[in-house]
Amino acid sequence: MIRYAFYFLAACVAVILEVTWLERLSVGAPVDPLLVLVIVVGLLHGAEEGALVGAGCGLLQDVMTGVPLGLGMLGGLGVGFCAGLAERSIYLENVWLPPLAAVTLTLLWHALWVGAAALVGWVHASVFEVARTAALGACYNGSIAVPIFHGLRRLDGALVRLYERPRS
Amino acid sequence: MSPSSTARRRRFVLLVLLGVLALGVLTGQVRTPDDRRIGWLGAALETVLTPGAAVLARASGAIEQSWAFLQEIGRLRTENARLRAENARLREENARLGAAAQESGRLRALLGFKEQQPYRTVAARVVGRDPSHWFSTILVDRGSADGIARNDPVVTSDGLVGHVIETGGAWSRVLLILDPRSAVGVLVERSREAGVAGGQGGAALRVTYLSRDAEVHPGDRVITSGLGQIYPPGLVVGTITGVTRAAGGLFQEATLRPAADLDHLEDVLVIIRGPRGLLPR
Numbered sequence: 001m002i003r004y005a006f007y008f009l010a011a012c013v014a015v016i017l018e019v020t021w022l023e024r025l026s027v028g029a030p031v032d033p034l035l036v037l038v039i040v041v042g043l044l045h046g047a048e049e050g051a052l053v054g055a056g057c058g059l060l061q062d063v064m065t066g067v068p069l070g071l072g073m074l075g076g077l078g079v080g081f082c083a084g085l086a087e088r089s090i091y092l093e094n095v096w097l098p099p100l101a102a103v104t105l106t107l108l109w110h111a112l113w114v115g116a117a118a119l120v121g122w123v124h125a126s127v128f129e130v131a132r133t134a135a136l137g138a139c140y141n142g143s144i145a146v147p148i149f150h151g152l153r154r155l156d157g158a159l160v161r162l163y164e165r166p167r168s
Numbered sequence: 169m170s171p172s173s174t175a176r177r178r179r180f181v182l183l184v185l186l187g188v189l190a191l192g193v194l195t196g197q198v199r200t201p202d203d204r205r206i207g208w209l210g211a212a213l214e215t216v217l218t219p220g221a222a223v224l225a226r227a228s229g230a231i232e233q234s235w236a237f238l239q240e241i242g243r244l245r246t247e248n249a250r251l252r253a254e255n256a257r258l259r260e261e262n263a264r265l266g267a268a269a270q271e272s273g274r275l276r277a278l279l280g281f282k283e284q285q286p287y288r289t290v291a292a293r294v295v296g297r298d299p300s301h302w303f304s305t306i307l308v309d310r311g312s313a314d315g316i317a318r319n320d321p322v323v324t325s326d327g328l329v330g331h332v333i334e335t336g337g338a339w340s341r342v343l344l345i346l347d348p349r350s351a352v353g354v355l356v357e358r359s360r361e362a363g364v365a366g367g368q369g370g371a372a373l374r375v376t377y378l379s380r381d382a383e384v385h386p387g388d389r390v391i392t393s394g395l396g397q398i399y400p401p402g403l404v405v406g407t408i409t410g411v412t413r414a415a416g417g418l419f420q421e422a423t424l425r426p427a428a429d430l431d432h433l434e435d436v437l438v439i440i441r442g443p444r445g446l447l448p449r
Contacts, residue, residue: 012217016220016224019221019298019307020221020224020228020296021224021228022299023297023298024228030299030300030301047179047183048179048182052182055186055190058190059193060213063206063214064214064217065298065300065305066298066306066307066334066341066343067300067305068194068197068303068349069193069194069206070190070192070194070196070197073189073193073194074187074190074194077183077186077187077190081179081183117302120194120198121198122349124368125369
């Protein structure tokens, strides 16, 4: 429970940063630390937690950023679930894991997000425009993934050791 | 059934349940695109988190000033100590006065516009922006405690900005006219030709339903028509930049550049709407 309270706090800080400072810094695509948080939770704790945290963080992002409700929830759900599918089959110490996971899953997030928005008729963008935005966003998220991954992993490990029974 | 297949099944059920929930929330808004109900929990979250956003937005101004000052010091290092100190002092003072003059000019223009308005207005500061590439909303630091309600029009001295879609005690979210969910009833000022200006998610609006024979040219100013019960008539929306007429089409369309600088909004005026329409001053 403490771990989820920590995730909620981290998500609130990330979304406030997104609508204030990062909105000014990002050019052409959003920098999204909240998505990186979802990816890290999925990688560390599996598909179920990844999906739950992803859907929750996505909904929080929808509420706070003013986009139609459900878009971020769907994207976060897909990304958290897919990140969690790799939980048992990846080597967490690999230095390339955080940026590669962030780049790949950010591309997936853009595909889900724009796909759902296009499906209900709110986004009419060319494939090139979508690809350009997704690639830029993936580069941004890939570059912030390393510190977020290692910081969250340490804190997360400490919280699991302190408040939860070790996972078998 | 083995434990691993049970886990797989549980995982799949969770994914499907959450996916259906997300799609349900999303498609629920399709019928009424600008009717975005976040519920009491969402409103409470915004009420708690918006002051934090406001503090960060103000702090970023101070950080930008400090950053500019540090850059100045780096450049002036090549000059002698006295000139460097003098230069830094003058530049700092100049920057401060320039910023003050800019702000004063902006506020004076806003005040002049406010005085011209026959309606009651509330000045608000922009404290947050939707970071996504495809939609356009802003967060302002005035809310229902100041009399702001849903569908209140928002303007600057340059022209129309949008309308309020959500409001709480000390915050409101404004849907900009550039957002694809926005549609404004407009008139071409010169020819009085009516149309509907809608956002496309880019930097320009598209005016549709202009009659095929209408005299519409690039450079024509476009104002609100007052139809649609959100915007009062006569507010400047923007300027026509191009006109297209499809062969065999019943209508012609035009692209419109917004009059207000929607990428650099800092202060806005919210026109207050009472229960029986816009309130007089």
